[in-house]
Amino acid sequence: MNFSEVFKQSNQLCKVSPDGKYLATCVQYRLVIRDINTLQILNLYTCLDQISHMEWSSDSLFILCAMYKRGLVQVWSLEQPDWHCKIDEGSIGLVSSRWSPDGRHILNTTEFHLRITVWSLCTKAVSYIKYPKACQKGLDFSRDGCYMALAERRDCKDYVSIFVCDDWHLLRHFETETQDLSGLEWSPNGSVLAVWESCLEYKILLYSLDGRLLSTYSAYEWSLGVKSVSWSPSSQFLAIGSFDEKVRILNHITWKKVAQFEHPAVIDNTKATVYKEIEKRPTVTSDEMSLHNITVASSLFSTQSKYEISPLPVQIPVVKPDPDRANPKIGVSALAFSSDSRYVATKNDNMATAVWVWDMQKVRLEAVLEQTSSVRCFQWDPRRPRLALCTGNSKLYLWSPGGCVSVQVPAEGGFQVHSLNWHRSGDSLTLIGKDQLCLCYMDTEQDDK
Amino acid sequence: MFDWMTIHKKLFNKLLFCKMRNLYSPLLRHFSQSSLPLHRNTNVQSAFCTQQNVQECLSHINQEVSSLGLPTVWVELDESSDLNVVTVLNCMYDLIQLHHRSLRTLENIEVEQLKSNSKLDYLQLSTTRLKEQLECSKRENTGLLERERQLQQKVKSLQNCLKNEKEEVQKLQNIIASRATQYNHDMKRKERDLNKLKERLNQLLADKKERKQAIDVLNNIGRADGKRSVWKTEKTEAKHEGEMYKALLSDYDARQRDLVLENAELRKVLQQMKNDMVSLLRLKKLTQNGVQNQCNGTQVEEDGFDPSKELFCVHACEKLTNSLRLQWRRLKSHVEQLDSQGIETVPRESHEEEMDKLKLEVQQCKDLIQTQQHLLQHQLNSSCDEIASLRNDGYMLQEKERLRGEWKTLEEQRSIFDRERKNFTEAAIRLSHERKAFEEDRATWLKHQFLSLSPCGDLKKPLLSDTTGASSTGVCLFLQRPPVDISTSFEICISTGGKNTQMPRSKPAYCGIKCH
Numbered sequence: 001m002n003f004s005e006v007f008k009q010s011n012q013l014c015k016v017s018p019d020g021k022y023l024a025t026c027v028q029y030r031l032v033i034r035d036i037n038t039l040q041i042l043n044l045y046t047c048l049d050q051i052s053h054m055e056w057s058s059d060s061l062f063i064l065c066a067m068y069k070r071g072l073v074q075v076w077s078l079e080q081p082d083w084h085c086k087i088d089e090g091s092i093g094l095v096s097s098r099w100s101p102d103g104r105h106i107l108n109t110t111e112f113h114l115r116i117t118v119w120s121l122c123t124k125a126v127s128y129i130k131y132p133k134a135c136q137k138g139l140d141f142s143r144d145g146c147y148m149a150l151a152e153r154r155d156c157k158d159y160v161s162i163f164v165c166d167d168w169h170l171l172r173h174f175e176t177e178t179q180d181l182s183g184l185e186w187s188p189n190g191s192v193l194a195v196w197e198s199c200l201e202y203k204i205l206l207y208s209l210d211g212r213l214l215s216t217y218s219a220y221e222w223s224l225g226v227k228s229v230s231w232s233p234s235s236q237f238l239a240i241g242s243f244d245e246k247v248r249i250l251n252h253i254t255w256k257k258v259a260q261f262e263h264p265a266v267i268d269n270t271k272a273t274v275y276k277e278i279e280k281r282p283t284v285t286s287d288e289m290s291l292h293n294i295t296v297a298s299s300l301f302s303t304q305s306k307y308e309i310s311p312l313p314v315q316i317p318v319v320k321p322d323p324d325r326a327n328p329k330i331g332v333s334a335l336a337f338s339s340d341s342r343y344v345a346t347k348n349d350n351m352a353t354a355v356w357v358w359d360m361q362k363v364r365l366e367a368v369l370e371q372t373s374s375v376r377c378f379q380w381d382p383r384r385p386r387l388a389l390c391t392g393n394s395k396l397y398l399w400s401p402g403g404c405v406s407v408q409v410p411a412e413g414g415f416q417v418h419s420l421n422w423h424r425s426g427d428s429l430t431l432i433g434k435d436q437l438c439l440c441y442m443d444t445e446q447d448d449k
Numbered sequence: 450m451f452d453w454m455t456i457h458k459k460l461f462n463k464l465l466f467c468k469m470r471n472l473y474s475p476l477l478r479h480f481s482q483s484s485l486p487l488h489r490n491t492n493v494q495s496a497f498c499t500q501q502n503v504q505e506c507l508s509h510i511n512q513e514v515s516s517l518g519l520p521t522v523w524v525e526l527d528e529s530s531d532l533n534v535v536t537v538l539n540c541m542y543d544l545i546q547l548h549h550r551s552l553r554t555l556e557n558i559e560v561e562q563l564k565s566n567s568k569l570d571y572l573q574l575s576t577t578r579l580k581e582q583l584e585c586s587k588r589e590n591t592g593l594l595e596r597e598r599q600l601q602q603k604v605k606s607l608q609n610c611l612k613n614e615k616e617e618v619q620k621l622q623n624i625i626a627s628r629a630t631q632y633n634h635d636m637k638r639k640e641r642d643l644n645k646l647k648e649r650l651n652q653l654l655a656d657k658k659e660r661k662q663a664i665d666v667l668n669n670i671g672r673a674d675g676k677r678s679v680w681k682t683e684k685t686e687a688k689h690e691g692e693m694y695k696a697l698l699s700d701y702d703a704r705q706r707d708l709v710l711e712n713a714e715l716r717k718v719l720q721q722m723k724n725d726m727v728s729l730l731r732l733k734k735l736t737q738n739g740v741q742n743q744c745n746g747t748q749v750e751e752d753g754f755d756p757s758k759e760l761f762c763v764h765a766c767e768k769l770t771n772s773l774r775l776q777w778r779r780l781k782s783h784v785e786q787l788d789s790q791g792i793e794t795v796p797r798e799s800h801e802e803e804m805d806k807l808k809l810e811v812q813q814c815k816d817l818i819q820t821q822q823h824l825l826q827h828q829l830n831s832s833c834d835e836i837a838s839l840r841n842d843g844y845m846l847q848e849k850e851r852l853r854g855e856w857k858t859l860e861e862q863r864s865i866f867d868r869e870r871k872n873f874t875e876a877a878i879r880l881s882h883e884r885k886a887f888e889e890d891r892a893t894w895l896k897h898q899f900l901s902l903s904p905c906g907d908l909k910k911p912l913l914s915d916t917t918g919a920s921s922t923g924v925c926l927f928l929q930r931p932p933v934d935i936s937t938s939f940e941i942c943i944s945t946g947g948k949n950t951q952m953p954r955s956k957p958a959y960c961g962i963k964c965h
Contacts, residue, residue: 090662
């Protein structure tokens, strides 16, 4: 495992191009394009203001940089560095900007979600989409890039519009049976759209591509409902994480629950392995406390850690959420399927230090990773069943069915890993800190415990 | 006087009571009647007193009267046997009074007895009544206890219900509270948004310069797929619809294909299971008794079911599942039967025995391995010190050489011994032959001598002068004969200390030879 040197970035904006060759980072108002392997700067662009959002186009030829305060979007070309494009939203403001799947249109959401403006880079034409809903996830493109689903709200009712991304033709427009739609997501095969309610009601609706309601699923009434939703890559399963600390898996044939994963505070009576992160503090004897040693240092401030298998029963530390606050820190907030749909990784918010890995084949708990601090981010390797996670300290943790390993990121002055992203080949990881970034290149051999 | 009177009274009462018992019936009516018969029969002469025994009667009556406490009737000393009528009348009067008194007491006693009888009856009645009452009250008591218990149970269950309801209420209250916080939060957010919107609106209204939207592109870029963009027409719309349906249909097709494959697999598995069960049942039935022929018949009929054909119709599917269920039921009943018969225990026992055997074997093997390991360890340890081993080897070789030499010499000696023994035996045999010959010669010579007895007499000289020093044990008679034959006939090899010593040929040595 090799680590690159640490680079500066701002706003956690570092993205690898979809073809995997380039790395784009934003430093204040500059856009830096590097080659992924050599990390040499290939291009440098300067924007008019601090970049709030940056995105690669799907063909890796263009990059958009949005500056929300100024209401500006600037598009840069990789092939032609002197090509420029600037979109000014004017007084209407800008809250979000994104590419369309064909890489030639930009969708800007204006302030207060008044409308979505579709700018075409081919024709300079403009289209408007009215009444978009301001919710958690109101817009989703299907994986093949053909269709776009948009949540709308008119006259206190929720609607879903399906557009053909080719020419922005409105294919279907239907009302949904929701009180307050909170999010929608296409299945990976693009034929089913999952629509879920806000957390006040547990309700998830499944619509087919042509707008027919296929099924409704509601696990319980009254208590806070859906917190997170994830499709399996094979589109066979839909995992729903809810505020009652459970994950329910629905199958794509009957849309009925086939499995339920619970997150008890005491783990007992299971064949799963529980890995506990143990920190080893290096012992410092008096004769070692020389100035040289202190300055050299990261070894003193950062502690080594390793994983140990805890014998059952294991008690997971639980933090009770404040009952008076809205959106309490309880329930399954993060769900992720591995690329082969074999494993599901979940995180329960009131046991924030633990990541639970479930085996979908055997429908049981496979492993629990108990960390020393709250888990901030985890992501599956796009190629193999390997999970990378970080907890905000300077370590990178990897789990695979063979075992798990804790790796110290060798960076001077301490590098806190806040989030991470796998490269599409599964050979490298981008580790993003508060205002730093580091790349981690994996070796071909597997990790050992 | 008083004491005497009381005693007397007691006696009197006793007597009275006896007399009463004996003579009179309890009823007073009869009393006077019954009392009379003694005196009524005055017509008949009283058996008590006759003309003859007047004196005795008198004395007797006297005695009786005195015993009753009355003055005597007649003084005995008086010779005249005339009775004093006055005293007699007084006595009679006293007796009558006594009699009346006793009657009265009898009455009283009877009354009292009646009273006590009636009291007794009354008491008995009351006890039975009270017992019944007690029983009644006991029953009531148990009934009441039962009711109390039931009520207590009810109370407990109601308390539980109440607790559950309270919990539910609490839960619902919590839910309501969380929903309320969520609503409040959302409302606040919306209010903030609204305020921002209002501000913006105000700003826009106030703002003179309205910045318009604009896009500034250096040059148009081509489409991603390289094609030219198309006008939006109905055709394109139809095309989009068509594409959408195509996508949906292909997805459904794919899903159906998968399901069909799965179905086929499952059906195959079910068929296999069914066949296995059928064969199993058939075997079991053969081992037991083949009574149920009809079952066999149905099995045969079902075997004609061809699993290789992919049957999609519902009937075939149903048929398969039904037959499977039937077989399974049969198998289950069979197993239950076996269970009840207790045959099931045998395989379990044998299984256990096998397990024990295997465990023993494993233990033995482990022990063997351990011992071997020990030995190996020892060997390794012993052969660890190389120099010591070399030295040991050197010593060993020397030792071996020496022993080999000694062995060789021993072998040689043994071979020599064998040879000598062989010669020895041959010599012994020859000797015996020659002795025999010698004896025959001697016999013939003697015969000749005897026959030719007279002329030569001094020829009888022992031949002992020829023999030098050798001890001739057992040789009876030596005759004058040239000992050349005998001495040259054999050599005696006597081995002493590994050296072959040979006696000189010239001297015939008879050492060590016994010959008869």
